[in-house]
Amino acid sequence: MxxxxxxxxxxxxxxxxxxxxxxxxxxxxxxxxxxxxxxxxxxxxxxxxxxxxxxxxxxxxxxxxxxxxxxxxxxxxxxxxxLAPPVHSPLRGPYYRWLFFGAGPIEQVVGAKVAQFEPTPEQQSSLGYGSMAHVLNTLETAVADRAVLAGETFTAADLYLASHLSWGMNFGTIEKRPAFETYAERHLQRPAARRADEIDDALIAEAQQNT
The missing domain is CATH 3.40.30.10 (Glutaredoxin)
Structure with a gap:
């Protein structure tokens, strides 16, 4: 088992x-x-x-x-x-690309914003993410008018990026843009996403009652 x-x-x-x-x-x-x-x-x-x-x-x-x-x-x-394209599918390329765009540039630029770090133009050239504008504009191009990022079906890359966008827009670390809101909301309506939220929200409520 x-x-x-x-x-x-x-x-x-x-x-x-x-x-x-x-x-x-x-x-x-x-x-x-x-x-x-x-x-x-x-x-x-x-x-x-x-x-x-x-x-x-x-x-x-x-x-x-x-x-x-x-x-x-x-x-x-x-x-x-x-939740992932087959191993030898060419769709594995965009799947990995956007999954790790979330783990790399998005995580880095959000962390920099929380730390109130604004890179100078000279520093941007040596940073993996460049700047907030670079990251968000690239991401907006990726999700605008597209339901999913790799092929025609939802994958773990969509889950990961929709999570980051939702979290970031809710807490003010990612700028709200119509393309981001449409993309994230579409995936947050999935039954599994709703179940997950219900489970974790219940755990938060339980912890608050016990304090």
């Missing part, structure tokens, strides 16, 4: 992986790690993820960290869910 354990906190990027887990439709065990009790810094958890962050999954003994890596891994581990 497959063993799939998910370490998360409902107020973290773990929500992205929760959605992915609901999409693949396989049974999994959730272990909620609480910030206030230092769960992510315990020796047992640091042995799995030395960064002391969530999310992490353990699938049949295989440890995977980093949201984009987890999404890519799960899509390949459970191909019946149809």
């Amino acid at each position: 497959t063993s799939l354990v998910f370490y998360t906190n409902p107020m973290s990027r773990g929500r992205i992986v929760r959605w992915m887990l609901e999409e693949i439709g396989q049974p999994y065990e959730t272990r909620v790690l609480r910030w206030e009790t230092g769960d992510t810094k315990s020796p047992d958890y640091l042995a799995l993820n030395p960064m002391g962050k969530v999310p992490t999954i353990v699938h049949d003994g295989v440890v995977v960290t980093e949201c984009a890596a987890i999404c890519a891994y799960l899509a390949d581990a459970f191909p019946q869910a149809g």
Whole structure:
């Protein structure tokens, strides 16, 4: 029997992986790690993820960290869910491109904004993301008037980017643009996305009641 354990906190990027887990439709065990009790810094958890962050999954003994890596891994581990193009398909190119655009430039530029770091024109040439304008304009071109990013079906790349756009627009780290809102909202209406939100929102409500 497959063993799939998910370490998360409902107020973290773990929500992205929760959605992915609901999409693949396989049974999994959730272990909620609480910030206030230092769960992510315990020796047992640091042995799995030395960064002391969530999310992490353990699938049949295989440890995977980093949201984009987890999404890519799960899509390949459970191909019946149809969340990645076949390995030898040319659609694998845009699928990887946009999945890791989210993990690279988007993550970097949002982190820089939170840190209130504005690169100079000289610095932009040596940064992987360049500038906020470069990243958002590139992403807008990718999602404008397109339902999905790779072929004709929803993939883990769409899940990952829709999650980032939704989160960023809600918290003001990504500028609201009509193309972003249309793209993200389309995918957030998926049944698996709604189930994932219900689960994590319930966990947040439970934690608040217990404080």
